[in-house]
Amino acid sequence: MARHPQHDAVHDAVRRWYTASTPAIGLAVRATPDGFLTDSDRAERKRLILMVDRPERVAEALATAAGFYRTAAFEVWVDDRARADRLTPALLARWSAEGAAHGVRSQLINCDAGGPAEALYRRLGFTDENYWYRRYHRGPAPA
Numbered sequence: 001m002a003r004h005p006q007h008d009a010v011h012d013a014v015r016r017w018y019t020a021s022t023p024a025i026g027l028a029v030r031a032t033p034d035g036f037l038t039d040s041d042r043a044e045r046k047r048l049i050l051m052v053d054r055p056e057r058v059a060e061a062l063a064t065a066a067g068f069y070r071t072a073a074f075e076v077w078v079d080d081r082a083r084a085d086r087l088t089p090a091l092l093a094r095w096s097a098e099g100a101a102h103g104v105r106s107q108l109i110n111c112d113a114g115g116p117a118e119a120l121y122r123r124l125g126f127t128d129e130n131y132w133y134r135r136y137h138r139g140p141a142p143a
Contacts, residue, residue, distance in 0.1 A: 072098065
């Protein structure tokens, strides 16, 4: 299939929604070597768009973001599927270890039953205290 002539322009415009500040709505984005840190003066919006490529850099990137936000409570987004595949095990391991360090007895993972995320979680050993859900659709089921 031929690429749409405006594909790159649309891609760049949509990417800027998440990687550029928008002062008119109180949204500030700060570029760092690890990715983009988003903060808002109007809402509780703390988000790291993680751009590191190596799993061994995940812990450092999360620590830097936690220092910036002064809390470990923030969203982590990965904007590339190949990068997400590489980083997800390190992100889950860090999340699980932090929970255990704080005495958390269970952590909730929501994902599609039978999907690739469930397979990954099970391969990593997340088999208890998980909620595998099914999507429900109004009308005919998707093919």
